[in-house]
Structure formats: structure tokens, C-alpha cells
Amino acid sequence: MSSTETSRAVRALRTRGGLSVRVAPRAVLVVALLLAAALAASVALIGTGDYPMSFADVLRTLTGGGTAAQEFIVHDLRLPRVLVGLLVGTALGLAGAVFQSVSRNPLGSPDVIGLGQGSSVGALTVIVLFHGDPTAVAAGAVAGGLLSGAAIYALAWQRGVHGYRFVLVGIAMSAVLVAVIGYLLTKANLTDAARATVWMVGSLNGRDWSQVWPLLGVCAVLVPAVLGHGRSLRMLEMGDDSAYALGVPVERTRLVTMGAAVLLTAVATAAAGPISFVALAAPQLARRLTRSPGPNLTAAACTGAALLVGADWAAQRLFGADQLPVGALTGMLGGCYLLWLLHTERRAGRV
Numbered sequence: 001m002s003s004t005e006t007s008r009a010v011r012a013l014r015t016r017g018g019l020s021v022r023v024a025p026r027a028v029l030v031v032a033l034l035l036a037a038a039l040a041a042s043v044a045l046i047g048t049g050d051y052p053m054s055f056a057d058v059l060r061t062l063t064g065g066g067t068a069a070q071e072f073i074v075h076d077l078r079l080p081r082v083l084v085g086l087l088v089g090t091a092l093g094l095a096g097a098v099f100q101s102v103s104r105n106p107l108g109s110p111d112v113i114g115l116g117q118g119s120s121v122g123a124l125t126v127i128v129l130f131h132g133d134p135t136a137v138a139a140g141a142v143a144g145g146l147l148s149g150a151a152i153y154a155l156a157w158q159r160g161v162h163g164y165r166f167v168l169v170g171i172a173m174s175a176v177l178v179a180v181i182g183y184l185l186t187k188a189n190l191t192d193a194a195r196a197t198v199w200m201v202g203s204l205n206g207r208d209w210s211q212v213w214p215l216l217g218v219c220a221v222l223v224p225a226v227l228g229h230g231r232s233l234r235m236l237e238m239g240d241d242s243a244y245a246l247g248v249p250v251e252r253t254r255l256v257t258m259g260a261a262v263l264l265t266a267v268a269t270a271a272a273g274p275i276s277f278v279a280l281a282a283p284q285l286a287r288r289l290t291r292s293p294g295p296n297l298t299a300a301a302c303t304g305a306a307l308l309v310g311a312d313w314a315a316q317r318l319f320g321a322d323q324l325p326v327g328a329l330t331g332m333l334g335g336c337y338l339l340w341l342l343h344t345e346r347r348a349g350r351v
Helices: 003-009 025-046 055-062 068-103 115-130 134-156 163-187 190-201 209-227 230-236 240-245 250-272 278-290 297-319 326-347
Strands: 011-014 020-023
Touching (some): 025 055, 025 068, 025 278, 068 297, 115 190, 134 250, 209 250, 230 250, 278 326, 297 326
């Protein structure tokens, strides 16, 4: 985007106290439309299943006007699933935007650099070696994601963490972790192997309030913290020297935002399994929709939420309730998107 186009896309609003706020009207409109799409898809998803409900019935039940049966179906069975989908999509979209901004590379995504695989190793270790319950599996997934993120950051460090080195180290780490996953599956008995395989697909099936509250608590803390670093991340995309000149504490900003992104990815994976490619696609789609420079953190988070809930609704409508886990659908669509992204990057001479 040229400087002239950027100036047209951004407006400055001044308050009575003299405070100036930069606003991109197109980005605000896109975020509003994405929120509306996510909410509409959520209502449609709540009404989808073995006991279908109309849009009006869902809204009436959510506002306390439904029958006893509808109250049970919506509040106890379907609403937790939708809330987990919204929160997981938000967390993955925001984490993907942070990694792509820090690495200045569209391939800098938790799906590509091994964070999802790290969480999978943690979860499978608990399932296969310790036969743990769902709570222990979730804790193992969080621990695996955090450890893999720390290892990638440490191995990529060389007087700072820079784009392609970070991505390449992540890809190498991903390959190692995939091998570990294969080894753990060969060590599992039939029951544990089936349980591990189901978890690794990534699904919103059977989610309840016990998954909603921890995920909501983590997002309530980390999402505002990451959004508060939006300006610093925008400066980092211009390079470390430029960011230093503009007064940005580069390494502290990078460490805080990447730490928050790793934790968001780990907790999202613990709640729903490794949902593939949402973190890769959401930030890129957000950039193309807003046509704004910078990481577009809010738009990426909203895009992730809309993508995941929309994909879950589409999976149920196309294949029947609980027949196709949402992780399988996002993996198929995301694989096609990754091929297209690699093609465009190669044509641009960046790969």
C-alpha cells in the first residue's frame, strides 16, 4: 500500500481534550462485519443438530423465552461448544497475527512452526504413558506448547530473533515433534491410540462449560495485553533498527507478545485439539479484507472466530452432526490455502 493510499485509508479523530486517535474506516467496517458474521454463524450453529431449531427459536431461548427442552439443548449442550469455538478461533487468529508480524513472514504460524505439534506431544504423553483424564491431557497440551515455544525461541536466538531463521527453526522443530508423535502412537495400546487419534484431529464435539471458563479467563487476560502492543508490533514490521529509532523496546515487545501468543495457542489446543490452519489463514485474510498495514490484530482475531465457527457449522450441515470434526475440514481447506500462499510467495521471490 502506497503512502497516499494509506493516508486515505486512515483518519485522525481529535477529542475535546486534545487526544488524537488514528482510525481506519475500512478496518472498522470489516471488524464490524466479521463480528456480525461470527455471531450469525454462532446462532446458526446452535440451531443445527439432531434437534434443529430456527434462528428465532435460538434467539428467544438465549434471551430466556424458550421451553424447558430448548433451554437444556441450548444452554447445556450447544452454547458451550459455540463459545469454545469463538474463543479458540479468536486465540488462534490473534496468535497467528503476532507470529506473522514478529517473523515478518506469512508462514510464521503456529501450524507451521511446531507449536501445535508441541501441544500434541504433551497431550499424547499424558494419554499414552500416564493414561490421564481429560484435565491432565489439557494440562499436558499446555505444557507441551509452552516448552516447544521456548525451545524454538531459544534455538532461533542469535543477537535477536529474525524472520526466516525463526520460521526455519520452527519447521525443523515441527518435523522432530511429528516423529515423536509417531513414536508415541506406536507405543500406545489400542484404546489409548484411538483416544489419541481422536484428540489429534481437533474437534468441538462434546465441549462443555469446563472448557469454556479456563479458556475465557486466559483470553480475558492475554487478548487485551496483545492488543495493547499493536502499535509496537506495527513498528517491528519495519525492522528492528527502525523500531529502536521510534522508541520501541524491541526484545521486550517481541518476548511479551510471543509469550502471550504461545500461551494462547497452547490453551486453545488444549481446549479443542490441534485445529489446523486457522492461525495461518486468519491474519492473511484480515490483511486482505482491511487493506491496512500492520498486524491487524483485532481483525485477525475476529476472522479466526468467524472462520472456526463457520467451518464447524458447514461441517455439520454438509456431513451431519458430529460426523466430520472441524479440525479435519479446516485442515483440508487450509492445506489448499497453504499451497496457494507458497505459490504466491515463490512468484514474489520470497521463497
